[in-house]
Amino acid sequence: MGPLAGLRIVEFAGIGPGPFAAMLFSDMGAEVLRLDRKGARQPSKFEVYLRGRNTVQLDMKKPEAVEAALKLIARADALIEGFRPGVMERLGVGPDVCLSRNPRLVYGRMTGWGQTGPLSSAAGHDINYIALSGALHSIGPRDGKPVPPLNLVGDFGGGALYLAFGVVCALVEAQRSGKGQVVDAAMTDGAASLMSMFYAMRAMGIWKDSRASNMLDGGAHFYDTYETKDGKHVAIGSIEPQFYKELMEKTGISDPAFAAQMDREQWPALKDKLATVIKSKTREEWDAIMLGCDVCYAPVLSLGEAPKHPHNAARGTFVELEGVVQPAPAPRFSRTKAEVQGPPRAVDSRGALGAWGFSGGDIDALANAGAI
Secondary structure, three states: OOOOOOOEEEEEOOOOHHHHHHHHHHHOOOEEEEEEEOOOOOOOOOOHHHOOOEEEEEOOOOHHHHHHHHHHHHOOOEEEEOOOOOHHHHHOOOHHHHHHHOOOOEEEEEEOOOOOOOOOOOOOOHHHHHHHHOOHHHOOOOOOOOOOOOOHHHHHHHHHHHHHHHHHHHHHHHHHHOOOEEEEEEHHHHHHHHOHHHHHHHHOOOOOOOOOOOOOOOOOOOEEEEEOOOOOEEEEEOOOHHHHHHHHHHHOOOOHHHHOOOOHHHHHHHHHHHHHHHOOOOHHHHHHHHOOOOOOEEEOOOOOOHHHOHHHHHHOOEEEEOOEEEEOOOOOOOOOOOOOOOOOOOOOHHHHHHHOOOOHHHHHHHHHOOOO
């Protein structure tokens, strides 16, 4: 199936970006086993980030459960966890213990602040991590406060994706060296990395440290969203001269003031003028005029609208499992097709342990000890 078929990954259950990273591995074909606390609730079919993997519930206060976890880890290629620094060590499954059992193990750790540094033990959320990286300051209206871009930049972009990338990098290296290692994925680091181009532009003197004053942050009239006649919105990104020229043609704008495309001083006035033009038609009317041409245009779709759009439908960008519409695996591969390995599954500790090589007697002993 997917390009990671044959890999076994142990996921210590957490929230938000941890399950999302595990979903990415599962979507790519890896066999992911989720270890959750004993007594945790059953997953819902609506929790799409829990799709495609089995769950074992363990009481990690029991030594038998710790030993069972270590046996599973010994049979895994990688482990991922998203607790504060020190939690895994206190549970008895820290990197030193696990790597002594499985020297080839890639031990992926994801936190907000990282495993080291003055803030490493502090609580936090996505909004705090992107604040420290410089990302949050750059997003929002010129005269307003910074606006959090959902939790895409910290949790999922700077955290889960960098954890997945780091683990895959370490897995590739382990094939050569035969040795595992620890991956320290901090959301502050990842969010800062995502800002690389903007730090570069600031260093070159072409990026201002004030919101909505630059080409890509809503400051430019040719790169922004606009309200349409029916109260919906469209997105325009006509940066290059040839695309900007087509924008002028498609909107019917002949005002000579628009010739000064890159004059930052003119941007606010030009934006007001363009806004008036865009608001003269509905979003559907603008779709008919500009969608598919080189203006660099798209309608701003809601979560309900996006799966139904013809382009997304043609590519299969969304799939439906048990009546739940959800994003399909990404990216795509020409030979090793990635597919969702089924919806979130009911907890079946016995079945999941058996699939990883535990005997019936071993499982009975764990049950009798209250470890599962």
